[in-house]
Amino acid sequence: MIPRSAALKRAGSTAQISVGRTSSRLKHQSAPGRPGLPSHERVDAFRCPYTSNAAAEKQKRDKDREFFISVLESSATKRDAKAYLQTFGSSGGVTKPNAASVLQDSFTSVSKTPRFIQPSEKGGVVEVLPEVDEAPHVAIVKFRKPQLWDDDILAGVTKTLTQLRTLGLYSVIVVDCDLDDAGSRSWRKVTTHQVDRIARAIGQHGTPGAKVVDSSLSVNAGSEAPTSPFTSSRLYVEFEAALTSPLRSGYMVIVPCAAQSQELGYVPADSNEVVLTLAKFLSGLQIPREAVEQTPEDSTAIQPPRKATVDRIIVVDPIGGIPARDRPKGAHVFINMEDEYDTAKAGLDLVSDNVLEATKQKHLENLKLAKDCLAILPSTASAVITTPAEAANLNPSHPDTTADLTDLVGAVGTRRKQNPLIHNLLTDRPIYSSSLPLGRIKQQPQPQPTSSGNDAHLTTTRGIPPVMSTTTLAKRGLPVTIYPDPRHSGGGPWQPPRPGSPRLRLTDTCVDLPRLIHLIDDSFGRALDAEHYLARVSDSLAGIIIAGEYEGGAILTWERPAGLDEETAYAQGRMVPYLDKFAVLKRSQGAGGVADVVFNAMVRDCFPDGVCWRSRRDNPVNKWYFERSRGSWKLLDSNWAMFWTTPGAALEGGRIRDYESVCRNVVPSWLDKGKAAD
Template sequence: MILQNLACKKGKGVAGHSVQCWAKRRRHLEAFPEDGTRGFATDRPSASQLREELAKEHVKNLSNKQKAKKEARAVDKDFFMSVLNSSATKRDAKAYIQRFTPSKESPKPPQTNSAAPEQRTHPSQGNGVNLGGLYGPASVVGSPQFLQYPHKQTGSLVGPRLHVALVKIRAPQTLDDETLNGVGRTLSQLARLGLLSVVVVDCNRVPESTQDPTWRSVATTQANRIVAAIDSEGVTEARLVDNIIGVYEGSEEPRYGAHTPIATHVTLRELMMTPLRRGVIPVIPSLGYTDMTQTAVPILASDAVLALTRELAGLPTQTCPDEDPEEVRERLQTRRAEVSLDRIIILDPLGGIPTSDRPNGYHVFLNMEQEFEPAKKDLLKGVQLDTAEASLQGQSKRDHVSDLGSSNPFSRFVETEFGGPKSTPQTVASEPEATTTPKPENKYHLQNLELVRSVLSMLPPSSSALLTTPDEAANAGKETPFRAGGVGTRRHRNPLIHNLLTDKPVFSSSLPMGRLGQTKSMMGDDPSTLAASITPTTFAKHGMHITMFPDPKLAPWEPPQPGKKHIKLTDSYIDLPRLVHLINDSFGRTLDVKEYLKRVNGRIAGVIIAGEYEGGALLTWETPPGVPDDGSPESRARMVPYLDKFAVLKKSQGSGGVADAVFTAMVRDCFPNGVVWRSRSTNVVNKWYFERSRGTWKLTNTGWTMFWTTPEMDRQTFLDYEAVCRGIEPSWADGKSILD
């Protein structure tokens, strides 16, 4: 029967093709002279002419198809190249391509029966029906297998791993269509770049709002607006999925871990996974159904995000009594192999997480391991400034954000060959006084902060979070005026696209505010203009712990005093072998440990360690030449705070925020009054150093460039800095004459 059907279909196809060819040939055989009469046999073109015309038509059609394909490839190439060129360095572009290029072998779920894969990809052997090579292997894949003792199917084949971002959009009802269309365009571009979104719509409804009869229509309407905004681009499709979240009933709520109560869970999983596999963006309103009565109830958007996180990450949840534990385990393993939940993106009209520690009013980068509790306390106390007010406060000493002022007699020492702006006079303002009344919007900031903490605690360390405003996310869809959103004169970047390509914030967290382009001196005194120039975006990672020896919170780092114990690298709380490995790996050279310890022990100011020795800084107190090192007050007053080694493991360079975290800890917590260091004049890292320093000076006839962060420096201090940087001898075992 199967063969008859195939023959019938084949015959119909051949007959149709023959009729088309006959009709086409007849049109060519008939000739129409100018007098309107129809001619036949004598006017018919020759067979060779017919073949030539048919060949020309075939070539023309083929050429048009190839041209269309070439144009489509050119459009795609232009899109990717324009995005990569405008938003990423070569290193970032390479890392992005490595992350999002599918592997040659698609990941497959683990199999408990080794025979199962063979049964799905080859003709059955033994008890099955062996079709031999009649149709070839391709026609057998996925076809029914007639087995006398069928094996249990333990999983399904999966394609290339899906890279997914969870996106929560708060208060979409407050956004105009233009902004929402811009957000849809950006989500569509993310999908073209390899990152599919699962969108959760947050209309600020709470479970108590069931008495409001409009809650469901509002949630559905706003979700449909987002679907329409994504579909309007015509590149990526979106689909409303409003019946996949289940709500546990009863007084006891299951819990997963320390921070994530499970009030919700995903029920109809394939309603979400099927669109994702097809490249369609699911849009999910904050709507759930009770497990027992299947009643629609409003849920917190944060609970929906947590439920989706557990499902996409393949984490265990409460199972139904009739579910087979073995099937559940295999399903979770399959999900982990199929999906990589890379990011959580929160689009909130309030923007990122505010802070009182930066003049722009927002955290640029949050190392959750180190900074979650301080950020939470800051929000609970309401210690924050209005963005415009914070901008008007100027540059404070504690934040090290101003350049070396031109009013300083030594401003001529500031080098500009690295491409940075020349210094301008800056007025150092005192620290703003903290307000005592928490602001109402802090409730939403706290919810966002807690949600990011909970999601990242369930994901691998490589995952990240981005919090920004819908306006910032939509800027790719608007004609925006020029404004400096990064260092110097770089054009404003879409934070979502930039973060996807680089896995970094829009600008470095250790970058002083004075290097961000638009400052008060450039824009005047208009608070609204200043507020609009600041990007309220926060990038967060689970991060790593930053350890400082000694702890500057207990006592500030001061020059060594006679009779007091000095910190040494051989102390038990410092892992010297790992520290040496960090330095050797970062510099690509071998440290002469004996000579180095001989030089620095007794003058160490402190050590900063990031994570498990992924990065670090070693700082010393150096005595300028000609100053007696006798511990007297005069000698201690002249001692120079010197950054002797700044190291990051090669695998952590350029990503993860390790260097930023170490540098920020150094200038903010350890040496708020300034520190000096030197670097090879040809070092590629000098641009990074230049952007974070108050000034630089090339040491003639040495091959060194000197950098410092000291806000106010007189002539004697400058000369001491220069003398120290000229006089220190390297301590390398493999060619001490080579600059470090």
């Protein structure tokens, strides 16, 4: 057993630091000008009886202010707030969101959560949260190398976790000191000290504090590491109540990376195995040992009840998120595990040579941990990998320097940075979209509009590459199917087909046409004239992109400028890559990054050299399009706005006029002819 200090043994109460202790410390100070009085009378002569209560109330108001600022800065939409309330809103007494202000309702629901305030013997206030009847929402948080974090960073990280708890997400903190001499006395000393330090830091942010659970795990020293997250682990949660009871009472739980072994006593445990074991246990996936030893006929005896809903896996690691080759000094913003895990894994070998092999290995372990955990958790769960500085939401010492990786992308002037963990909880998204071009994330200077003649208004984006965030959000995600698939060997980006050559058609057996039509109808809110549409794209189809089970998709074509036949357009290299339909089911809009997944597949795999499309000028999606395009053009004498992702140099020689000609002349295919075309 790890020898713990007296403070650590009382972690539940030690972490509940009261402001009232200020009064007891004053008793040992002398009051100037009254040397003849005894010490206790000198203090009483200058102390107001309401001082400690007033200080406690002021501290609480300051904390509430910081909390609400963090929530407001998340920029949550009404859809985000509604989704948050449906997941984390209290089951009783929460008003349903309405059209007036859903986000404001989320603040109200949090503030009206039942709280019991009791006076403290030392003059402060103690807040006692009611015991949670239903399974709590939990984040399993891995702290790697907390001994490298200074006190300010640790205080900031624990404050963030406290704010997450206020929003309904309770933390189980796994402490991984990652020492080379694991098992020695120094390992035990360092681990004990860091656990005590974390418990005290949590207690500084109010009550209830944290409970240390250091004896709930056991290990079978003779077994091998599991090869799959679905197989039995070497680790096992023996004392269930030690974990579940504090969570139901509103405490955070701190778990050192150690376990009991019958042969070796108290031994260190692999932190990733600890996280995965806790995820299985809390999700009701830990198979009871008695069921393993004797397989009962009753299958219900094998499946234990769910102890909690694990919504987040959070890795707070000094090395940050998974490096991305196309984001210098930055990390992957979002990883769709179903489609991008292998790409992200292979990309670790292509990052800068300045990254040490040991660091690359840690990145690989974090990536695999996220994949394994998300494989056994609900599809709504997420994994967030970030640095201590970003989790603490600390401003850099020199905000103007572009070399400081703690400066989040999108920060403007002296405005506080958005906290990636709070933002993700409220929106289920990263701070900025993974499909945003780098120049759109932080622009210096602002885009400069230029005019081209009297019939166009052209806007291009010129910006300085931003300082990149080192936070990565990962979800189990959904598979992406592309016809024809440019990712397979011998594929490559789509190219215009030779006139008369075989090409893909929407009536091919690989395409589920009824589901594709339903996707378009649902996304646009109007009925497609399928017969007219199939005839229009039969000889121009470039390919289609499908996300998941037709939850989102894109239909792309090769179009010809007006007045050119196919032979001439092909011979002159004037075939225009055109995004004809971009659709996401209404129930999937704004959730899970479906639109980003489809858009990224289009610009990364299919048309990396550029594609154009059009949209009604009053289309509310235009802001989303504008942020992801390299330029836009409002076509005069029409209701269309044109967008493109083609680099500026490629638009020379009249290419932009070909784009305009296509966007003006594509004929819509809707059954309701009276409505404005999309």
